Amino acid sequence: xxxxxxxxxxxxxxxxxxxxxxxxxxxxxxxxxxxxxxxxxxxxxxxxxxxxxxxxxxxxxxxxxxxxxxxxxxxxxxxxxxxxxxxxxxxxxxxxxxxxxxxxxxxxxxxxxxxxxxxxxxxxxxxxxxxxxxxxxxxxxxxxxxxxxxxxxxxxxxxxxxxxxxxxxxxxxxxxxxxxxxxxxxxxxxxxxxxxxxxxxxxxxxxxxxxxxxxxxxxxxxxxxxxxxxxxxxxxxxxxxxxxxxxxxxxxxxxxxxxxxxxxxxxxxxxxxxxxx
Amino acid sequence: xxxxxxxxxxxxxxxxxxxxxxxxxxxxxxxxxxxxxxxxxxxxxxxxxxxxxxxxxxxxxxxxxxxxxxxxxxxxxxxxxxxxxxxxxxxxxxxxxxxxxxxxxxxxxxxxxxxxxxxxxxxxxxxxxxxxxxxxxxxxxxxxxxxxxxxxxxxxxxxxxxxxxxxxxxxxxxxxxxxxxxxxxxxxxxxxxxxxxxxxxxxxxxxxxxxxxxxxxxxxxxxxxxxxxxxxxxxxxxxxxxxxxxxxxxxxxxxxxxxxxxxxxxxxxxxxxxxxxxxxxxxxxxxxxxxxxxxxxxx
Numbered sequence: 001x002x003x004x005x006x007x008x009x010x011x012x013x014x015x016x017x018x019x020x021x022x023x024x025x026x027x028x029x030x031x032x033x034x035x036x037x038x039x040x041x042x043x044x045x046x047x048x049x050x051x052x053x054x055x056x057x058x059x060x061x062x063x064x065x066x067x068x069x070x071x072x073x074x075x076x077x078x079x080x081x082x083x084x085x086x087x088x089x090x091x092x093x094x095x096x097x098x099x100x101x102x103x104x105x106x107x108x109x110x111x112x113x114x115x116x117x118x119x120x121x122x123x124x125x126x127x128x129x130x131x132x133x134x135x136x137x138x139x140x141x142x143x144x145x146x147x148x149x150x151x152x153x154x155x156x157x158x159x160x161x162x163x164x165x166x167x168x169x170x171x172x173x174x175x176x177x178x179x180x181x182x183x184x185x186x187x188x189x190x191x192x193x194x195x196x197x198x199x200x201x202x203x204x205x206x207x208x209x210x211x212x213x214x215x216x217x218x219x220x221x222x223x224x225x226x227x228x229x230x231x232x233x234x235x236x237x238x239x240x241x242x243x244x245x246x247x248x249x250x251x252x253x254x255x256x257x258x259x260x261x262x263x264x265x266x267x268x269x270x271x272x273x274x275x276x277x
Numbered sequence: 278x279x280x281x282x283x284x285x286x287x288x289x290x291x292x293x294x295x296x297x298x299x300x301x302x303x304x305x306x307x308x309x310x311x312x313x314x315x316x317x318x319x320x321x322x323x324x325x326x327x328x329x330x331x332x333x334x335x336x337x338x339x340x341x342x343x344x345x346x347x348x349x350x351x352x353x354x355x356x357x358x359x360x361x362x363x364x365x366x367x368x369x370x371x372x373x374x375x376x377x378x379x380x381x382x383x384x385x386x387x388x389x390x391x392x393x394x395x396x397x398x399x400x401x402x403x404x405x406x407x408x409x410x411x412x413x414x415x416x417x418x419x420x421x422x423x424x425x426x427x428x429x430x431x432x433x434x435x436x437x438x439x440x441x442x443x444x445x446x447x448x449x450x451x452x453x454x455x456x457x458x459x460x461x462x463x464x465x466x467x468x469x470x471x472x473x474x475x476x477x478x479x480x481x482x483x484x485x486x487x488x489x490x491x492x493x494x495x496x497x498x499x500x501x502x503x504x505x506x507x508x509x510x511x512x513x514x515x516x517x518x519x520x521x522x523x524x525x526x527x528x529x530x531x532x533x534x535x536x537x538x539x540x541x542x543x544x545x546x547x548x549x550x551x552x553x554x555x556x557x558x559x560x561x562x563x564x565x566x567x568x569x570x571x572x573x574x575x576x
Contacts (some may be wrong), residue, residue: 009373009474011376011547013370013373013375014370016366016367016377017367017371017375017381020381020384020385020567021380021384021385022380023442024384024387024388025384026355027399027403027442028387028460030403030410031399034565041351042408043407043408046408046409047410048408048412050347064465068571073334076351083338084296087292088293088296089293091290091292091293092289092292092293092294095289095290096290099286101286103282107290107294108512110294111293111447113302114297114301114302116559117301117302117304118503119300119304120503120505120526121305121308121555122304122307122308122551123529123530123533123551124299124308124311124319124533124544124547124548124551125303125304125305125307125308125311125548126300126304127319127533128302128319129300129307130329134318144300145300147295147300148296148300148301149301149463149527151293151296151297152301155293155310158404164300170424176308180282181285182287187571205390208392209391209392209393209394211393211394211506211509212505212506212530216530216534225390227392227394229393230395230398231394231398232459233451234307234398234435235483241402241405244402246399248395248398248399248402251392251394251395252338252391252392255390255392256387256390256391259383259387259390260383260559263379263382263383266386266390267383267386267450269450270389270390270447271388271447271450271454272442274447274489274492274496275450275451275454275455275489
C-alpha cells in the first residue's frame with residue numbers, strides 16, 4: 001500500500017518536471033522555427049513546421065541589424081571585464097587568504113561591504129563621474145564599472161578558497177627560493193583554477209546579459225552590445241516578425257549552446273553566491 | 278624582508294580595492310549628496326537640503342512614486358508565491374532523483390542564463406495581439422480579445438509570470454542544494470516512526486531548508502525592489518498601459534535619463550528615489566535577514 005502511494009507521488013512529480021521541460025523548451029523551440037519562416041507564414045500558421053527553411057531572416061538581421069558589430073562589442077566588454085575581475089580578485093583574494101597582517105579583517109569587510117552597492121542605484125553619479133573622466137560612451141568606462149561590480153563577490157569567493165589550501169604549500173615554495181609573486185603565480189594560482197572558472201561564470205553571465213548600463217552609458221550605435229542592439233532592432237523592425245524571431249534566436253543561441261556543453265559548470269557557477277555553507 | 282612583504286601586499290590589494298572604491302563605493306556615497314542639490318540636466322546647481330525629497334512626496338510625483346512602490350511590493354509578493362513556490366516544487370521533484378535527472382535539472386535552469394531582454398522580447402512576440410502564438414491559442418479557446426499586456430488589470434501579473442518563467446530555475450537549484458545538504462538520516466528516522474512523505478516534507482525538510490529560504494527571500498526582495506529591465510522591455514519606459522506596470526526603477530530612469538520634458542525629468546528627484554531605494558533595500562534586507570536567521574535551526 002505504502003509502496004503504491006509513493007509510486008503515485010513519484011509519478012506526479014515526474015509529471016511536474018515533464019510539464020516544466022515542455023514549458024521551457026516549447027517557447028524556445030517555437031522561437032527557433034519561427035526564425036526560419038517568412039512573416040506571412042508566422043501569421044498564418046504560428047505552430048506549424050516551416051514549409052521551407054529560409055535563412056533570409058538571418059541574412060537580414062546579420063546585415064542591417066549589425067549583429068556582427070554587437071557581438072564583437074559584447075565579447076570585448078565581457079572579456080575585458082573578466083580579465084580585470086579574475087586578475088585583480090585572485091591577487092586580492094590571495095593576499096587576504098594567505099597573509100596575516102593587521103588590516104586583513106578590515107579589508108575583508110570592506111570588500112564584503114562592496115557587495116551592497118549595486119551600480120543600478122548609483123547610476124546618476126556614475127554617469128557624471130564617467131563623463132568627467134572622459135569614459136562616457138566608451139567600452140573602457142563600461143569595463144571598469146563592470147569589473148568594480150564583480151570584484152567584491154569574486155574576492156569573497158576566492159579568499160575562501162585560498163584560505164582552504166594547505167598552509168605548507170607556499171612555505172615550501174618560499175624555502176625553495178621562489179619570489180612572493182612566483183609563489184602566487186606558479187604555486188597557488190594553478191590550484192584554484194576550477195574556482196576561477198566558477199567565479200568567471202558567476203560574474204560574466206550578468207555582464208554579457210546586462211542592459212541597463214549600456215543603455216545609460218553608451219550612445220554611439222557602433223558601440224552597442226547584443227541586448228542593446230536587440231532593443232534597437234526591435235524598434236526598427238516593429239512588425240516584420242520573421243527577422244525579429246531570427247534576431248532573438250541569434251542573440252540567445254551562443255549562450256544556450258555554451259550552456260548545453262557546460263551546464264554543470266553554469267549551475268555551479270551561477271548559484272555560487274547563494275549555496276555556500 | 279618585512280618591507281618587501283608589505284610591498285607585495287600593497288601590490289596585490291591595491292588594484293581590486295582601488296577599482297571597487299572608485300567605481301562602486303564612491304558613486305554610491307555621492308548619490309546621497311546628489312539628492313541634496315538642485316540640477317539642470319546633469320549640471321549641479323544650488324544646495325537645497327531635503328527639497329528633492331519634499332518634491333518627490335508632493336504633486337505631481339507623489340502619486341507616481343506610491344503607485345510604483347506598490348507595484349514593486351506586489352511584484353515581491355507575487356514572485357515569492359509563483360517563482361519561489363514553483364521553484365520549491367521543482368526542487369523537491371529533482372531531489373526525489375527522477376529518471377533523466379540531469380536532463381530535467383538542465384532544463385529547469387536553462388532560462389536563467391538568458392538575458393532579460395531576450396526573454397522579454399520573446400514573450401512580447403508570443404503575446405502580440407496580431408501574430409502572437411499565445412493570442413492565437415487563446416482565440417482558438419474562445420477568448421476573443423486576448424491582450425493581457427494591454428489590460429491594466431493583467432499587465433503587471435503577466436510581467437511577473439514572464440519573470441518567473443525566466444528565473445524559477447534559480448530558487449529551484451538553490452533549494453535543491455539546500456535539500457541535498459540535509460542528512461538522509463533525519464528522513465529515515467521520521468519514516469521509521471511512521472511519518473508520511475507529506476509530514477517528512479513539512480516537519481523535517483522545510484524547517485531545515487530555512488538557510489536557503491533566507492537567501493532566496495532576500496534575493497527576491499532585492500530583485501523586486503530594483504525591478505527594471507523586464508518592465509522596460511515589455512511595457513516601455515513609462516510602464517504601459519496607463520502606468521499599470523510602473524516600478525521605482527522605471528520612474529528613476531525616466532527622471533534621470535528620460536528627459537521627455539523638463540517638467541518630468543529631474544536628476545535631483547531621481548537621486549532622491551535611488552537613495553530611498555537604497556534605504557529600503559538595505560533596511561529591508563537587514564531586518565529580513567535577522568528575522569529569517571532567527572528561525573534557522575542549528576544542527
